[in-house]
Every structure is written in structure tokens, then in C-alpha cells.
Amino acid sequence: MAKQLNARRFERWVQNGQPTSWRWRRKVDEHVEVVVEFLRDAGDEPPGKAVSVSGESVSALTIKHAKIVHDWYQEKHVGAPLLDGAGVSVDVVRFADVPAFVILKAIALDQRQENKDAADLIHVVRYSGSLQHVAKLFVERIRTGQHQEAVKEGMTALARRFGDDEFGEGFEKVGLVAYARFHGNEDEDELIGAQRYAAGLIQKLLVEIDAQLAATS
Known part of the structure; x- marks a missing residue:
């Protein structure tokens, strides 16, 4: 996952001088910046903690009860041009209801x-x-x-x-x-x-x- 982000010119977010692996950013131009965040259900972990995702060289921020969205969500077809002129992609996006x-x-x-x-x-x-x-x-x-x-x-x-x-x-x-x-x-x-x-x-x-x-x- 980290390799895919790097290949698309995303960088780790730096906060208080420390790079984070759960939040990534790419500055497209002076007006547009794309931010990607990885989140997961806290489970037995305390909320607000960054937990490594095995084998992916990224982490995910723990959110209390985040697993609710695995069952309670809506879907929408979204079409948008990809970065770097890679064409228009049409995908099904799931989001919390x-x-x-x-x-x-x-x-x-x-x-x-x-x-x-x-x-x-x-x-x-x-x-x-x-x-x-x-x-x-x-x-x-x-x-x-x-x-x-x-x-x-x-x-x-x-x-x-x-x-x-x-x-x-x-x-x-x-x-x-x-x-x-x-x-x-x-x-x-x-x-x-x-x-x-x-x-x-x-x-x-x-x-x-x-x-x-x-x-x-």
C-alpha cells in the first residue's frame, strides 16, 4: 500500500516534525491537495492510536466503534478523472449512512x-x-x-x-x-x-x- 502511494507521489503527513503513516498527502497544485487517511475500528486498542497494518508499511488510526460502517453504509457510483491524466474512473464508493x-x-x-x-x-x-x-x-x-x-x-x-x-x-x-x-x-x-x-x-x-x-x- 505504501509503495502504491509513493508511486502516485503521495508523501507521509508530517505533524510536529514527525511523519505519520496513517495520513498521506499529495499537493496537486497551489489550490488542490489530496489527503488520504487510513482508519480502523479500535477494538481492544485505545482510540486515537496509530496501529500498523501488517505487510503494508502503513498504519491506521483507531476509531471507537468504527466497525459500525461495515454494516451500516450506502453505496454510490462516482466518476471522476484520475490524477496525472490517467483517465476517468467510475467506481462504487461506500460511505457511512x-x-x-x-x-x-x-x-x-x-x-x-x-x-x-x-x-x-x-x-x-x-x-x-x-x-x-x-x-x-x-x-x-x-x-x-x-x-x-x-x-x-x-x-x-x-x-x-x-x-x-x-x-x-x-x-x-x-x-x-x-x-x-x-x-x-x-x-x-x-x-x-x-x-x-x-x-x-x-x-x-x-x-x-x-x-x-x-x-x-
Whole structure:
């Protein structure tokens, strides 16, 4: 795998003066850079650790519950020109479906509280259809009985980082502040408005999931 990357002029990403083997980059021109990252389920390893891939001279970063995407994914035919004028390639690309993506992002936000995790999560919930439709996708996956630990941690993280509780209103929580800050809202009224919108979105989603589960139990 490393030989293939080198042959295509990718280089190891250098962070704090140290090259990494799980993230590779290639600068195409002054405006475009291609970054390749290798990720794997953490399993018994601690999350965020680079683990060597046997025989490939690369490593993969461990992500808690990443194996959820092995079962919960969508497929799309994608056609695009390859680098170096090698022609147009049409391939089937697999990507995490809405429940898998939101669950993994919620867990990541719960662990590291990065602005982008909150923004990605809200973006996918907002633009994947009505809340009833998004909740239906969750309910369908939950009903399979698969990945129950991941589902439990993800739903708990959503409630903790976006919901009202005895410690404060949802819009005051870490997830909502991170979402608003990612979009650069500096005006206090705009900041609060963005936080209230996102809080309402996630809280309504959780209520709708519970309602659909109760209706189908």
C-alpha cells in the first residue's frame, strides 16, 4: 500500500516534525491537495492510536466503534478523472449512512469536543430529509439489534452534548457552542440563535426517535 502511494507521489503527513503513516498527502497544485487517511475500528486498542497494518508499511488510526460502517453504509457510483491524466474512473464508493455517521460523530464530539464534529453532525441531520425521515433511518437500524453499544453511547452523547438537563439548557451545551463557533458566529445574538436552532434540531430528533420506537414496539 505504501509503495502504491509513493508511486502516485503521495508523501507521509508530517505533524510536529514527525511523519505519520496513517495520513498521506499529495499537493496537486497551489489550490488542490489530496489527503488520504487510513482508519480502523479500535477494538481492544485505545482510540486515537496509530496501529500498523501488517505487510503494508502503513498504519491506521483507531476509531471507537468504527466497525459500525461495515454494516451500516450506502453505496454510490462516482466518476471522476484520475490524477496525472490517467483517465476517468467510475467506481462504487461506500460511505457511512446517516445513523452510523451521526453516532460516530456524536461519540467523537463527546470525547474531544472539536467544533467540526458538531458542525458535521448538524449538517447531516439537517440536510438528510425531514426529522421524521431521519428518525425512521435510526429506528430501522436500532431494530436490527446490531451495534447496540455504539447506539447507546451515541444517543447518550447526543443527549448530553445537545439536550436540556439539570446542568443547563441545551443551547448552552458544548455541542451547540462548538457548532456556532465553527461557522464563525461572533455576534452574540447570532451565536445564541445558531445554538438554539441546533439544540432544537437534535432534541426534536431524539424525541421523534423515541416516539417511533414506542409506536413500533
